[in-house]
Amino acid sequence: MPWNGPATVAKVYLGAPQPHWPKPTLDQAKEVADVEARLAEVERKNADSVRFTGGELLRSPEEVKPWLAKTGSVDGVLIVPVAQPTPPLQTLVNSLDVPALFFSRPYATHAWSSIAALRAAGRKLEVVASSSFGDLDPYMRMFRTVHHMRNSKALVAAAETENRKAAADGFAKHFGTQFKFVASSELKSAFDSVSERQAKQAADEFIRGALRVVEPSPKEILEGVRFYLGLGEMLKREQANAFTIDCFGSIPAPTLPGYPCIAWSKFNDAGLYGVCEADLASLMTQMLITSFSGMPGFVSDPVFDVSRNEVIHAHCVAAAKMKGIDGPSFPYIIRNHLETNEGAVLQVLMPSAETVTVARFTGPRRMLVSTAEVTGPVTDSDRGCRTQIRTRVSDAEKWLQTFSAGLHRVVFYGDHVRSIERMGRLMGFEVVREI
Secondary structure (H helix, E strand, O other): OHHHOOEEEEEEEEOOOOOOEOOOOOOHHHHHHHHHHHHHHHHHHOOOOEEEEEEEEEOOHHHHHHHHHHHOOOOEEEEEEOOEOOOOHHHHHHHOOOOEEEEEOOOOOOHHHHHHHHHHOOOOEEEEEOOOHHHHHHHHHHHHHHHHHHOOEEEEEOOOOHHHHHHHHHHHHHHOOEEEEEOHHHHHHHHHOOOHHHHHHHHHHHHHOOOOEOOOOHHHHHHHHHHHHHHHHHHHHHOOOEEEEOOOOOOOHHHOOOOOHHHHHHHHHOOOEEEHHHOHHHHHHHHHHHHHHOOOOEEEEEEEEHHHOEEEEEEOOOOOOOOOOOOOOOOEEEEEEOOOOEEEEEEEOOOOOEEEEEEEEEEOOEEEEEEEEEEEEOOOOOOOOOEEEEEEOOOHHHHHHHOOOOOOEEEEEOOOHHHHHHHHHHHOOEEEEOO
16 A cells, blocks of 8 residues: 555755865765765665665755756655755755755764754754764654655544544645545445455454453444454555544444444554544554554543552553554453443553553644553453553643643553654654653
8 A cells, every 4th residue: 555665765965066164175976975875775774664766966056946856756855965065955945845854974064053943944854963874764764654644544434524624634734644534324334345244254253362252242243343344445445544433423433333443453453543533633643653663552541640640541442462563462351332331342451561652643733742651451440441551650740730632642652752753853743741
């Protein structure tokens, strides 16, 4: 599918008609050739993430427009200065509509000093100043995330309200992600397109993989699995990789042919995106961080307990492969949806003694982040939601008093905050630490 390929990144070298720094006798063509050889190794190491094009040397602002026309559509640009002054820089950066990485080797230029100001003016621009070409490696994965988001498509089963349409349009404009609103009748057709026999085989396999079944009837499990298979076919047909339904609003879960919770869990395990309640901000949060880290997201309702400096994260949708889509599945119990006492969901027993990142977009240009330590799963609660984890945070009271931007937060195993901050600079969104 289009979102799974490597990013196409154009290389461009910036020089001067007559260099002053690092020395007036600098052979700029030789500098370019030396860097080209090193970048070929970067590309080889990161072949799954990036494919380089270009490699021209620009010495004047007038050369920028022809270079852009020749370059065509790319996911990002790698800018490598070789000399000071670098007259094409501002014209180039102001002309780009894709993220750019400015790689400044020691003594190459002083132009790194202007990058922060260009970024403050709204440019999608990150800077690395290093003698090590290995410091480029994390950014190759980030460029792949840029490509992933530019080529992703989300199906939204919800009333197309003014606010929801504005949110979709904002994310689409900034990241390139497509959104398509679908009617509830299409969900019923997707369900009906799957034979009961096919669904029964998949449901039996799903039940065999569980520790046990508690509340759901065989019929409820069968309907949930059949709905999952139908929505999967719908994703394939639409060449989409994300799905969300307004299951507590304009299309209530009890009116659906099956509860979508099993589908969301299984999509997330497969590196796709199934997100509750038509929450586009959580969907985009999950898309960004999962595509970079390989960790599924757990969209949660936080529950504060300041007496223990803890936050419990709870929801009835959870991936079983929370430590990586290529990793093992964690044990799950088949339960009903606690808030409605209907349907079938996974109660996942998530691992403890782990650092997690908690994040949420508040819009396309701002993301909230924090970290916590998982102290254990909650398995004996009959309140809240089925999957729950206790986490210890740095200051629960502070977070409680400043909490904003809606209830949901998305939990990812691992500490990804520094990578998110780098992606924020590269992709043009502010990263704010909540605690």
